[in-house]
Amino acid sequence: MDLAYDGAGFHGWARQDGLRTVQGELEAALATVLRVPSLSVTCAGRTDTGVHARGQVAHVDVEAAEPDRLRRQLDGLLPDDISVRRVAMAADGFDARFSALWRRYAYRIADHPETVDPLTRGHVLAWRRPLDLGLIEQAATLLLGRHDFAAFCKRREGATTIRTLLSLTWEREPGGLLVGSVVADAFCHHMVRSLVGCLVAVGEGRRPPEWAGEVLAGQTRDPSVTVVPAHGLTLEEVGYPPDDELAGQALAARRVRTLEDEA
Missing domain, CATH: 3.30.70.660 (Pseudouridine synthase I, catalytic domain, C-terminal subdomain)
Known part of the structure; x- marks a missing residue:
């Protein structure tokens, strides 16, 4: 999912009990549309309280979904300060956070x-x-x-x-x-x-x-x-x-960085 949001009304991306967050709003809307009790969304960058996004990327693992229909349904449920710009089936090995370069x-x-x-x-x-x-x-x-x-x-x-x-x-x-x-x-x-x-x-x-x-x-x-x-x-x-390097990048990104790593 490609997302945009106005961060002014959110306590950042990450879900927090009792606080309004982007992840919390998105997961609630997805659970409603997909008729599941709960699910977990992973994003590329966990923005802080008040930070905005035009190019946030997130993924969620689901049994089945039709991307265009899902985007329209989310658009009808989400508040005006979040926009789902695109939904697509992810390539094998894709992880919104760890596959990012x-x-x-x-x-x-x-x-x-x-x-x-x-x-x-x-x-x-x-x-x-x-x-x-x-x-x-x-x-x-x-x-x-x-x-x-x-x-x-x-x-x-x-x-x-x-x-x-x-x-x-x-x-x-x-x-x-x-x-x-x-x-x-x-x-x-x-x-x-x-x-x-x-x-x-x-x-x-x-x-x-x-x-x-x-x-x-x-x-x-x-x-x-x-x-x-x-x-x-x-x-x-x-x-x-590229798609054939997504899994390898995700594996590499999970290693703890050191100053000796290649830049």
Whole structure:
């Protein structure tokens, strides 16, 4: 399933008792349509509270279903802040999470008065000080590659913070909006929002570009790095290998990452 959702009304993707989540809403709708007591949906990227998605991918194991009909039925049951854009039979070996090669997020910032639009405030961060794109780009290059991103992550027991940051690019759109595009094999908790917070400090001139590399090298959560608000962040796209490589990728992704792994 290809999904889009407005994260403002959800306590993130993952199911939580007593809280409204994307997974909870989707699983309830699927159980109703398929007439089963319960089921479990797996997604490519477990977005945090308030984070949006245009390109979320999820899978569910079912006995039988007609994809187009299932999509229409879900569309009639799900709330307006979730959209199922496509439903298809998955290829053998497909796993929405572990078969993924990379995820791409975008963070949008309005840092000049003429770019602050009340109509986009739900998915664009209004930043009251101008940011220097050149300084941000200098700092961003220091973060690329396979590293221990513990300085930018909220640690979880038993989880590794080693990730491969494939791309971290920034551009000004024609209207002046500043957009960062972040691509990695996977992300740990708060990683993207912490990376953006670090780069914003550089863009304001409060920190030199090399500070980003110094924070990364520290390999411990740095309290001087601001975690920017969730609403500016959107999961845009997830990349997968060809069908005959899906199972192999899923197996490889289940191994715990180390710094010695190939980038």
